[in-house]
Amino acid sequence: MRGKKTKRSASGPAVATVVVMRLYIANHAPNSIRAIANLEAICKQHLKDKFKLEIIDVLEYPLRALADGILVTPSLAKVSPPPSAKVVGNLSDKPSVLHALGILEPVE
């Protein structure tokens, strides 16, 4: 949706480009705190430093979240590279998050 600059498959072994993400949370709600922790763990393991994460507190910026089409918290939006994706929940289901972000979990 957001441009067709790259035709790269999302299933590359490692991600070369920087992944831009936004995490919408509701202040200190338990699920939100868990989501931050889960996401940080995933990023550390799979993206190293090749990611950009913006954390938005919906309670503070509700209209911003509304404009972004966010309803429930926590929600993770992958902005780039395409395809964009949205994950709702506290991100405890790691494989689904990786899949949504286009990261293939390395075979261990």
Place this chain on the structure above:
Amino acid sequence: MNASKSAAPQPLPKIATGIPGFDELSHGGLPQFRTSLLRGGPGSGKTVFALQSLVNAARRRQEPGIFVAFEENTSQIIANAASFDWGLPALAKNKLYFLDAKLSPDVVKSGEFDLSGMLAILKAKKEEIGAKWIVFDGIDVLLTLLQNPVAEMREIYRIRDWLADNEVNAAIITAKIDSDGTGVVHYGFLQFMVDCVVRFERRLEHGVALHRLEITKYRGSDFVAGEYPVSFGPSGMEVGAPEPAEIKQVASGERVSAGVERLDTMLGGGLFRGSSTLITGVPGTSKTTLAGKFAEAACRRGERTLFVSFDEAADRIARNLTSVGIQLKTHIKSGVLRMYSSRTETIGAEDHLVKLKTLIREHRPRCMVIDPISAIAKTGGIAAARAVANRFIYLAKDEKITVLVTAINEGDQPETEATDLQISTIADTWIHLSYLIRSGERNRALTIIKSRGTWHSNQVRELVLSDAGPILADVYTAGGEVLMGTLRWEKESEEKAKTLQRRAEFDHKRHELQAAEADTRSRIKALQQDLERQRVELEMYSSDNEARIVSSSDKEKELRRIRSADPAGRAATGTVPTLAKRRASDGSGNSGRKSKKDALDAR
């Protein structure tokens, strides 16, 4: 009762939804500053109810509202509501805010989430537009995504807390909860959380969808219990709330013609203005003709009239009625008469009522015909049709419309089967048409079974159709049998012949008597003439005789004088004694009669 009244003197504040019927059922609308739950299966009308309340608040009270759609896209909702005259697209631009809360199918779910973000957004939006109403439509869709009963319960609590913190005039939550009670526990909790629960149901009866609504809970308030029909018209949803128990119609003493002069006479002067008349009969007994006559008479008086026919095209009815001398077309052209026809297979009774209401609103008739009202019972449940028929009659009465409805009877015994719709009890006048088959003929008979508040004839009349319209003829009862048609004609001819014969006989007798009288009179005259003649004769004879006697004595004298003889002695002895003798006999006769008379007087 009194104790509870004194304990809670403050009535629960309520806010009207503006949905016809519902505000009556709930005695004022939804609880103000509280949350109401609308539950029911798909397509049962929850969304329309919620949206209509929101629209009414925005239009009538200028109260902005928020509609959170979990189930459908907001664009879909607005498009769906376009069939109602709400002007929703315009309202959606300023007064109403639609939040698309439908999670797109490509959203990945990973672990638990909650609604705190959404509620924060709603709070911001509410403050932005000053919303007084909020609707959560299809909340079950979102809750199901939680896939965890505990989480669902937690989120319901969260919504409740939010609603408590963010006071709105009314909050409406709709949810698909099966009406058969198989709903899961936490939805039960949803019902517990709210102050008012309205159950919606859509079911098929004989292939026609019927909508129902029932208030199952109303905390701190009484309400009308029971299930009520819901119908959808151009202005949205309408609930068939029962009419107020108190009947406020004012009875009119004014009479209007039923269209047939003799029928008016039978009814003691016509139908009462604003009354309802039911004409029952098997097919072909001229119910439509009588209805047409009534409509025509009303049009001639210049009264706006509405003719509703079911299952037959208006144009055809007008044409058919022309054949019996009823002219409706000119009145249609002049706009006095409005004819409307509708099929009945496809629509439920409730929808007919909505349509009738619209027609009445548009045409504002003073007289109205529904032919046949029994057609509305053809589809859907009989109970619904009954309710609709009743409500229609009450509606007509409230509007002071003189209404005439026809109903088809399958049997021919009015007393036993009455009508399926049971309107015979609420109709003021009930005219029954039937066939009498005798001597190979089928004739129409008209009876007035009842007519409230007025004298009416108890006689059966024969209904005869002619080019000039229906005519009511007397029927003869001979030996306990009612004579109609040819038999009636024969009887009439016979009566006529008898009358003629009687008259002829009378005339004859009179002539005879007159002749006899004349005869006697003439005889009397003749006798009188005889008498007269005889009297004259007698007088003539007497004077003649005197004359003769005088002349004869004179002659004798003369003779004596001439003869100068002395026959005096002889002559005196010859003539005088005869005269004296006659005089004496006369005198004795008189004295004898007189003495007899004296004797009688003495007695």
